[in-house]
Amino acid sequence: MKIESKPLRYAHAEGHTDLCYTDDGQHIITCGHDGDVRIWVDIEDDDPNSHCVGESALAVCYKDKRLYVATDNHAVQAYTFPAFDKDGIVTRFTAPVTQIMSSGKIEALGCSSENMEAKICSPEGGAPLFVMADHKGPVLSIAVCPQMKYACTACGDGNLRVWDIDTQKVVSEVSCVPKINTFYAAKVLCRMDFEPKEGKYLAYPSNREVVILDTETWGQRMTFTHSLIKCAISQCRFSPCGEYLAASTVAGQIAVWGLLEGNCIGVIEHPTSHNVSALAWNPKGNDVIAYCDVAGQLGMLVNCCGKETMAAQENMDTIEMIERDNDNDDIVDNLIENYESDDDNAISLEKLKNETLGLAVDEDSRGSRAESRGDEGGSRGPRGVPPQPPFQPSATPTHLEHRYMCWNEVGIVRCHTQENGESTIDVEFHDAGVHHGIHLNNYLNHTMASLSTTVLALACETPSKLVCISLVGSSKEWSVSLPRAEEARCVAAAAGLLACATDARLLRLYTPRGTQRQVISLAGPVVALAGFNTTILAVYHSSEPGPTDQHLAMDIIAMNGHQIRTKTVPVPLTPGSRLTWLGCSDSGSPCTADSSGTIRLYHVASAVWMPICCPEYSAESNFVVSVSESTQTVRAIVCRGASFPPTVPKPIVSQIPIQMPLCELDTEKGQYEEQLVRWAHIAADVDVKTARETALKLFALACRSEIEQRALELMELLRDDRLLPLAAKYASRLGRMHLAEKLTDLSETWERETDKLNVAQNSHFHELDTQETYDTAAADDDVNSSLIIPQRVKEKKAETVTPIKPVPIKSSPGGARNPFKKQRDASRAAHSPLSLTDRNLVEMDSTQEIGENLDPLKPNAGETFVDWFSRNKSILEQQNADLTPSELTRHGIKAFKTLQTKPSEVASESSQKRKLEDQIDDTPPVTNAPKQSKLSAFAFQKKT
Structure with a gap:
């Protein structure tokens, strides 16, 4: 029989809701944000007994005919049952109590609080038996072993701690809790549970799976997960018999596994997808689970063990369970490796030993062979650093109440979360002419944001939905829902493109108005995204991390109309560091920053990464905002004693000068060399x-x-x-x-x-250019040009693409248009003043004369032989068809020297400016004219 879900019932006002069963399983007791405690005979009870205990009640627990309620005065109040009379205060805290737990075998109460403390107290009150005070954040939950030997706490600082009650010390610590600074903003409560009979195992949620620890060695025994679980698991509970395990997610999914059979009984979807805040098995052992959610609703699941159909479901692909046994038996290890497959079927190591090999495994010997806690692969090889999770550039951690979702050269996106869980988003633009400020209610709990001059992009993992607000025109909002099997990991908004990377390793591209543009597969899990105009930068894990370093790569994806071009480059990092920022400079060059403080710029023309800011020269921790090549500065917020800035008061953005890490920068020679090298490779206005x-x-x-x-x-x-x-x-x-x-x-x-x-x-360089696929150097670049003075003529191809525009139709006096009218020669058009700023710094001079080159063989001003020869090679081959390539090259050198124009003398500063016609007439015609015969010198020339 399948698990059945009964209709939800209204129990309390919206907010955190808790529940428990009485010891006989006859009543369900709930408490909620409205301050009421209700006693239900069954979920179908239309008239439950209601008692008000204060303005709010966060936790409730039943033990030995007494009720223990966490009231709004930060105390654990005892009440008699069923009379519900006050029966004393068990303990007090200085902050709200987050959980109260106990069981039939435990002669104590476990209490956790937001004041970073947890206590084990006697039900009769008095001094606490054990105070766990070494936490660095709010304690979200607590669990106590049935033998009163161990206690476990989950803290908002990110760690789950196991305490030895006798020695009052931490015996194990696991990093599995999402960081949070208040209980009211926590989505994952990390409610763990000990095996109820002997306490041999500890189950705790870790992202999308439930991990089982052996309490003797504190090594991972096994893990449970399911393909339908698409978000983080918040809590887990053992059944009263200890043979089943139930878990709930932040999206309301409830899954039940059988520990002995190693299969999943079923996964139940919440009707409204609200986060399940409490979960409890009926002590009767009748396969009933009661639960409540953050909307104040009460629900119930029946037939949660599915005893009649468990045998038929053993072969279904509904379980992914991995044994964490470190066994030295080579035969068993080989059998396990050969038995593994790519499907979701579970593999039970103990079942294989007993059924296939007939081995009887001793629990004590198995536990003693576990050498390290949480080591999935045993000690077969060196363990590398964990892969870096995806992040948004210039954003602060998601567990903060007030955080930056994005801070770039366009504006600032802030997210504010209140104590009741409500969230709002504020958008502030640096230039009020771009757009006015925006205030949004964060109903979907968006955690990712990106801002450009054309669009504001917002995304969240669950539900996987991309919401965008167009900033151009009438400010229309559009959204798109991702497939059910995908969740958004990163978003990036550029002026002409929008990108969203998912956990399926897909990069989805959209236009700023919502047209789906392209879908691209990434070669690894995404880490960060950034954009510039119509170019997207995608950084991902190129391979598994090494012992100390992350292995990252970056795809540079450029869109031009219906064409798409990409280039993959490795991302360098300082040893032992991780990527902390990704973006583009104001000229479009990709830039990165790592946790050591080093900022690098990718020179597209030469395909090299150059450090432009090192921690040796900027010792403070910098929260990078943007990089400007034109002003040679990095805009960043200097954080002293922290990794990210606070939202209040608003921090000041500092301008850190770009400096290449050359040697001996304290000397005059090193400073001059650094300036020349920096000007040569960075597009600076010098x-x-x-x-x-x-x-x-x-x-x-x-x-x-x-x-x-x-x-x-x-x-x-x-x-x-x-x-x-x-x-x-x-x-x-x-x-x-x-x-x-x-x-x-x-x-x-x-x-x-x-x-x-x-x-x-x-x-040679032409061959290299043909191998490049994105923004390579121009084919006619001079390889003998200056290696230090900046080369401003080398522009990126993506920026020099001129869009095709229709020619406007000019009206004639008679209403007709003359198609045979001779158009103005484009070569005679005046030069744009902007083009003069992009010339080679060596060739540019304010006194340089401008003229027209009417002879195709005449070298241009400053043109080298290679450029001249490649431009006129076809003409020279036609004029000298009988010459070999080597002879043609020698002939070209002689012709180039003959036709080359000698530079004219620069006029004195006191002389007046002459007209363009006078400059052309004053140029000596002998050097510009082709070679003449000897008789032509005696020709008659009329004097004017």
């Missing part, structure tokens, strides 16, 4: 004059240090024709004539010795 002055200062330091080879090497790296005369002049003043002569001839040396090297390197 003045040309400042960059040249820094380079000359570094050259002067090398000269004064009498290291002429370093000074010459620096000029070769810079490759700036305008710096050579100044450097040669400075060297001659210092009396280093040999260096001055080398600098004078350096320009010709570049042309004579690097032409052939350019051809080989250019072909």
Whole structure:
């Protein structure tokens, strides 16, 4: 027979509700947020006895014809039953009491409180028998062994502790409790339970499974879970006979397992999906479970053991139970490994030994072989660090009452949770012109948020629903429900794209208005998401973590219309650290930060990660908000003595300067080198004059240090024709004539010795470019360009894509349009002022003359031979079809030197500005004209 669920009954007002059975199982006793205690004969009792004990009642327990209720004055009040007269106060706390528990074999009461204490008290009152006060958060629940040997507490600091009552010390500690700072905001109560007969086992919830510990060795005995369980388990309870185990989830699901048979009796869905706050078996042993939820409703399940159909359900795929036995028998281990499969069927180690091998396993010997607590694989190999869970960049932990859900360059998203569990979301924009502030009621308990200039994205794990508010236009809201088998793990909102990563390792992409754009499979569990314009960054676990390090990788996914391009790069981390922040700079470069404080920037053109901020130079803990390449700063909140900032008062955002971790930064030489390297790889708004002055200062330091080879090497790296005369002049003043002569001839040396090297390197870099799939360097980049001075002409391809726009139709006087009208040549259009800022810093100068190149073979200003040869190769092949490739290259070098225009002299500063036509007329025509014959020199020229 299947488990049957009876209709829910209204019991108390909305809020935390608790219940228990009397020892004879004849009555159900409930208490609720309204301060009433009700006594029910059965769930169908239409007129239960009701008694008011105060403004609220959080816990109730029945023992030896007495009721113990946790009242609003933070005391455990005793009442007689059924007369319900006051019978004294058992104990008092300084904060609300969260649970009261006892059983037939225990001659004491276990009480837990929000004041970070738990007590074992006598039912008659008096001084407590044992006070457990080493907690660092509110104590959510307590359990006591039937033999009064051990006690277990679950604390909001994240740990479950097992106490030895005789020695009053902690004997075991497990990290399985979600962190919380108040009982009223806790969803997972982590109600654990000892085996009721002899106390051999301790069952406690851990995420989506129930873990069974052996109380002799405190090693994991087995775990129970189910494929239908999609959210965290809040509490578990042994049946009175100790042969069955019931557990409830935060979404109202109740599952029952049989311990001996190793199967799942069934999973019952809550009609309204409310969190189950209390669960109790009927002491009669009639397979009845009573429960209540946070909405104040009372429910009941019957036939929870399903004795008539357990044999038929042994082969069903409804259980996933893993034995945690560390056995040294190689035959048994091999049998278990061969018996394992990918389905959900359970494997009982004890059953295999008894039925297949006929072995009788002694409980004491089995327990003594467990070498470590919670070690699933025994001691077969080194145990690595746990995988880093997914997180939202620039967000604070979810267990806080007041937390940041997102803080970036657009705005701030805050979440506020009240004591009654109600939650609200506030959105504040840095620029009021983007959008006005938003205030939302967090009905779905959203835990993830991302904000961009076009959309606000909100998501939660249960129910798995993505809610987005468009910030452009009329501010329409749209939502999408994920499939039942998926739950959202991370969300990211960009200006032109929205992404949501799920536990099924899928990345779902949407447009800001809600159109489903793409579904992509990730190669591992997601860790974090970030976005910029139409590009999404997805960081995931590329493999299992090592002994100390996380192994992460990042997919850079760029969308352009119906096209999609991706590139996978490894994510570097400081040894022993984890990823704490992921984002993009204002120029679109991917950036990361780890727990050691190191911030890295990914240079897309060169495909390398560069540290731009290290803990050696920023010792405080930084809560990163954004990275700006234009201003060379990192916007972060400096947290002293904490990992994240508080919400009240509002913290101040500091600007940390970007600094490359070069050696000897305390010296003048190291500072100049750091500036040149930083300007070369980061898109900074650097003045040309400042960059040249820094380079000359570094050259002067090398000269004064009498290291002429370093000074010459620096000029070769810079490759700036305008710096050579100044450097040669400075060297001659210092009396280093040999260096001055080398600098004078350096320009010709570049042309004579690097032409052939350019051809080989250019072909090599072209091959590398064809292998890249996202934002690679342009194919016509000069490989001999400056290695230190910034190259602003290298732009990302994703940012240079020009959208296709329809040409506007111009009206004519007669109403007709002339399709044969000659359009203006685009090449003659005036240059945009913005394009001048993107030129090479070496080639850019305020006195540079602008002209038009009408000859296709004429080299452009500052153009190298490789660029000129690749541009005119087809023309040269047509003109010299009989030459081999090597002969064609030599011919091209001669033609390039012949056609190359000599730089004109710069006019004095006192001279007035001339017109563009005068500049063109004053240019010597001899250097620009093609090669002439000897007779052409005697031709008649008319004087004007």
